[in-house]
Amino acid sequence: MLASQRQERILATVRAHGAARVADLVVALDVSDMTVRRDIAELARAGLVRRVHGGAVAPDLPARSTDEPGFEAKRTWSSVEKTAVARAALADVEPGQSLAVSAGTTTWLLATMIAAEPALRPLTVVTNGLRVADALHGVEDVDVVLTGGSRTPSDALVGPVADATLRDLRVDRTFLGVHGLDADGPTTPNLAEAATDRALLRCAAAGTVLADHTKWGVVGLARICAWDDVDTVVVDDDLDADARRHLAAAAGRLVLASPAPGDPQ
Incomplete structure (x- = not known):
């Protein structure tokens, strides 16, 4: 799968669900963790998603400065x-x-x-x-x-x-x-x-x-x-x-x- 095809699928997932987890994308796309993160970084640079811990969210979702995930x-x-x-x-x-x-x-x-x-x-x-x-x-x-x-x-x-x-x-x-x-x-x-x-x-x-x-x-x-x-x-x-x-x-x-x-x- 080409990088552009992977990124289209990541973007489709974010638009459908509001967010996408790296761990889920690794399985769905059958690529490495680092490959998914690079694709998310490319989409973020284009303003199409926003990078967060563990994945990506829609760019219009506000960043919450008080979010404190568990260990x-x-x-x-x-x-x-x-x-x-x-x-x-x-x-x-x-x-x-x-x-x-x-x-x-x-x-x-x-x-x-x-x-x-x-x-x-x-x-x-x-x-x-x-x-x-x-x-x-x-x-x-x-x-x-x-x-x-x-x-x-x-x-x-x-x-x-x-x-x-x-x-x-x-x-x-x-x-x-x-x-x-x-x-x-x-x-x-x-x-x-x-x-x-x-x-x-x-x-x-x-x-x-x-x-x-x-x-x-x-x-x-x-x-x-x-x-x-x-x-x-x-x-x-x-x-x-x-x-x-x-x-x-x-x-x-x-x-x-x-x-x-x-x-x-």
């Missing part, structure tokens, strides 16, 4: 890209460090990789992510510190209790998962989570933002920080050229992660 829903989105990003971030983990790891699906993948790599231990990991804590629970030579706080739909612990815990801590590096990215910085739909994310960054000597390329242009209700507050941004190499140039200039370091053969789809 299980987000875990299936952009899994190849998230795995690549987490693997690239793992290169900044060294034995003996203390780390802060935020809640999120990409940071959860990073935690699973840490758990599977004995050479990176010992480590101390401070987290406000329940899934991150679960991934590291019982791993030898990894001390896990949970912040406490109120639970969000994405299994993050946020609010005054979490913020107070982080206020007096000092770690070597924070790995921060985010809801969206734009020219001004990372964002989240949850006001309390934005405050806790800022506390996670403030307690660290260096801060790394982890995101897949589909989050570029997604804007949540609350801005977490400016790009000059971040040491490193790790994103997959499907990020478009304009966004790459902006992040390379605005953030301390831009790392582009490439998927590897055998990564989960």
Whole structure:
């Protein structure tokens, strides 16, 4: 099937149902996740659809800055890209460090990789992510510190209790998962989570933002920080050229992660 034919079918699905999921299109079109995402990107550039997490919607549907999907829903989105990003971030983990790891699906993948790599231990990991804590629970030579706080739909612990815990801590590096990215910085739909994310960054000597390329242009209700507050941004190499140039200039370091053969789809 030619690219134009695929795009016509994607557009027809969006017009018929108001939205189309990448996972469904992969099956319907019998192509890869990345091929579908490129087709959606082409349609978005033409103004025919609007890209959202996990797929596309009709361009006249308003973007909702307070949408907060649950962990299980987000875990299936952009899994190849998230795995690549987490693997690239793992290169900044060294034995003996203390780390802060935020809640999120990409940071959860990073935690699973840490758990599977004995050479990176010992480590101390401070987290406000329940899934991150679960991934590291019982791993030898990894001390896990949970912040406490109120639970969000994405299994993050946020609010005054979490913020107070982080206020007096000092770690070597924070790995921060985010809801969206734009020219001004990372964002989240949850006001309390934005405050806790800022506390996670403030307690660290260096801060790394982890995101897949589909989050570029997604804007949540609350801005977490400016790009000059971040040491490193790790994103997959499907990020478009304009966004790459902006992040390379605005953030301390831009790392582009490439998927590897055998990564989960």
